Amino acid sequence: MSDPISCSPLFKLSPELRIKIYSHLLTFPNPIHLRQHVRGTPHTALLRTNRQIHSEARAVLYDLNTISLSRNDFCLNTDPVLQTPVQTQHVRHLRFTSFGESLACNFLLERCAVCRDDARGLLGVLVGMPVLRSGTIDYSTQIANFMRFRQLAADEGGRSTTGGLTVTCGRVGMYRVRGAGMDQVDLTFAHRPLASMWPDLATLSRSSLSDSEEETALARLRAQDPDVPDKLWLVLWAAQHGLSAAVLGEQAAGAWVEESELASMDGEQRDAALHRFTVVLQTFLKAHTAVQCRRYLNALRESVGV
Ligand SMILES: [Zn+2]
Structure with a gap:
């Protein structure tokens, strides 16, 4: 008796077309945990169809x-x-x-x-x-x-x-x-939360946003991470208003480094400056809660009348 899977129309297609189909079914937007199946999709069942499909589709799964x-x-x-x-x-x-x-x-x-x-x-x-x-x-x-x-x-x-x-x-x-x-x-x-949020927030801090635009942008980032955006926003806002020392402390505020300064440094200086600043930000993230940072930002805003 012939194997019904081997007679599948899939094997009447060229290998290139089969690979295209596997690629479509087995490409995931986020990193995958290899278990019996990838949660939220029925498509990994394909890998258990037969030996030939397993071999072809596994290569696609790992490559992509x-x-x-x-x-x-x-x-x-x-x-x-x-x-x-x-x-x-x-x-x-x-x-x-x-x-x-x-x-x-x-x-x-x-x-x-x-x-x-x-x-x-x-x-x-x-x-x-x-x-x-x-x-x-x-x-x-x-x-x-x-x-x-x-x-x-x-x-x-x-x-x-x-x-x-x-x-x-x-x-x-x-x-x-x-x-x-x-x-x-x-x-x-x-440091994924820091590395992924810092560039977006730093860009935001350089644009002149209205209060409502600022709140919308922060709300979007809070949906990705409820903790980090308010903390880093306080640091960036303080730097924009010359108040870094009031937020980071005098010594840590000295680690602040501007993009323009980085551009003129050699590799070793750049590494040292970015490392020092990263350590300051990591310490700051651990030391405070997002609620504390929001409150402190409001207090600073009132004190400077912004
Ligand atoms: Zn071990």
Whole structure:
């Protein structure tokens, strides 16, 4: 008896057309968690239709999407049953939702190589992924961990003559990793809430908005993140009105850096300035609530009569 799936009209199409169909069905706007199916879509059932479709469609799924993973998925002390069923040899783009160690290594006194602060084991795993081209690691919930990693890389980089790891702050809240075999991979560590909100808010702060336009723009950003926009808006508003010291404190306000100043700096100065400013903003985000920042902004506005 012939296999009804092999007789499917799908196999009467050219391979190119089949790939187009898979691409249409299996492209997702956000990073995907590989499980039995991708939540919210029936289309991943396609992967379980038969062996040939699985093989063709899997390649499309991995090529066109960002795969969401964590250190838990590579941890040497974690039971594979608790790890994402990922075929790392096919992953082109990945996102780590956290820089935290695995649950097992958080519990054990001795961490595995992948979960240690220097992240050498983790970078080794990434270097070993043959088609990996880009990766983003969100460190916003493990700022201290990431800062230790950055410091260790800086110490090591200073000593090493070849293959030294460099971690460079290229934008507010965003660091790029180079060296140590990572040159084929665009690897970024990001404080995601800060890195994603800062550019939009900084642009807004430079436009002359009416009160209602300002409120509409902030409401749109609050819908994406209820916490960060009001905090950063206070910082930006204060800078526009010469009140940074009243918001950040005298010393931290000195870390403020203008785009025009950055343009005239060399790479090392730029990295140092952006890193210093990122640390100030990260500290500010942790220290205050959005409600406090809104209240303080209103008080400052009244005090200067704006
Ligand atoms: Zn581990």
